[in-house]
Amino acid sequence: MRMLGKTALVTGAGSGIGLAIAEGFLAQGARVVAADLLDGPPEALAAAVARGEALGVRMDVTEPDSVRAALAACAAAGFDIDVLVNNAGVIHVGTILQTRLEDLRRVYRVNVEGVFNVTQAFLPGMIERGGGVILNMASLASLTAMHDRFAYSSSKAAVMMMTRSVALDFVKQNVRANCICPARVHTSMVDNYLKTAYAGQEEETFRRFSEYQPVGRMIRPDEIAGMAVYLCSDESQMVTGSSFLIDGGVMMGV
Ligand SMILES: NC(=O)c1ccc[n+]([C@@H]2O[C@H](COP(=O)([O-])OP(=O)(O)OC[C@H]3O[C@@H](n4cnc5c(N)ncnc54)[C@H](O)[C@@H]3O)[C@@H](O)[C@H]2O)c1
Structure with missing residues (x-):
């Protein structure tokens, strides 16, 4: 039980990587709040919800009011968050010439403003309670240019630097922040x-x-969850401000 005693919030937990991380945390003894655009928890977490180990909250990461309402719902249910996984994200496929301003704004609103809104809401409580861990879902595209990923790559580069910035500013308050940079999952x-x-x-x-x-x-989503468990458990107490590639070897010769 590598995460016993931890209470985690995972954004975008309704599917894919976020759901796998929520399941991975629960399997390691954490209590988990699954936040997504959906009303109600994902079906796969129904048993954990019934046992009181998980909670589903509706949260649109782009809307500060929605994020604040989710924070209040967590507190009311006794889920005081000390692990935050900013995983919700969207993609756009295209070069700069194929990207409309509204595409860029949609991607930045979720991938960049979303991380900003949720971190700004949940970090003060973590600090008050003595510290915590933030894990952001960046991408291989944060580190290297990929064809037809103009808006997405630049948003994920921002996520990587937001991670380091938070890690640097709050290290003395016992807050760690890292990001995972997956290739295709x-x-x-x-x-x-x-x-x-x-x-x-x-x-x-x-x-x-x-x-x-x-x-x-x-990559399989559960392979990202394995790394997330390490980075959000006390096993990684000396790890902060770092970006972790999981890319099946794409960058090994670069
Ligand atoms: N799949 C990949 O190849 C890959 C690679 C690198 C990084 N990532 C990143 O991993 C994260 C998860 O991606 P995934 O592949 O599991 O995608 P997915 O589409 O399966 O899941 C994303 C989840 O985020 C939720 N979401 C979207 N907008 C939201 C909003 N405004 N508020 C709250 N929730 C919102 C969706 O409802 C969905 O459940 C994303 O940040 C993505 O950019 C994915």
């Missing part, structure tokens, strides 16, 4: 953009993207 995000941005070439593109990662496949 097979989730609905990938399936959805294959359908919309690569229509008619889904299978070929899926294969190409899998082969881009030298290990030869996409």
Whole structure:
């Protein structure tokens, strides 16, 4: 039980990586608040909710009022958050010339302002209670340029630097902040953009993207959850301000 006694909030916990992290934390003894745009907790967490180990809250990370309401709902239910995972995120596929201002704003509102809004709301409580851990979901695209990811890459570069900035400013208050930088993880995000941005070439593109990662496949969400458990447990007490690649070897020769 590597996270016994911890209470975590995971944004974007309704599917994909966020859901896998919520399940990974619960399996290691943490109590978990699953926050997403959905009303009610994800079906996969229903048993943990019934046992009082998990809570589902509706939160739109782009809306400060919604984030504050979720904070109040956590407190009312006795979930005082000491681990925050900023995982909610969206993507846009396109070069700068294929990106409309509204696309850029949509991506920045969720990926950048979302991390800002949620961290600003939950960090004071963590500090009051003696400290905590923040884990942000950045991307391989935070570190290296990827084709057709203009808005997404730049938003995820911001996430990486927001992580370091918070880590530096709050290290003396016993707050750690790190980020994970995954290459492609097979989730609905990938399936959805294959359908919309690569229509008619889904299978070929899926294969190409899998082969881009030298290990030869996409990452599974539970493989990100394993790293999240390490970074949010006391095993990583000396780790802060760092970015962790999980990329099947993409960057090994770079
Ligand atoms: N899948 C990948 O290849 C990959 C790679 C690197 C990084 N990431 C990042 O990992 C995170 C999770 O991605 P995923 O692949 O699991 O995607 P996903 O689409 O399966 O899940 C994202 C979740 O975020 C939620 N969400 C979106 N906007 C929100 C908002 N405004 N407020 C609250 N919740 C919101 C969605 O409802 C969804 O449940 C994202 O930040 C993504 O950028 C994904």
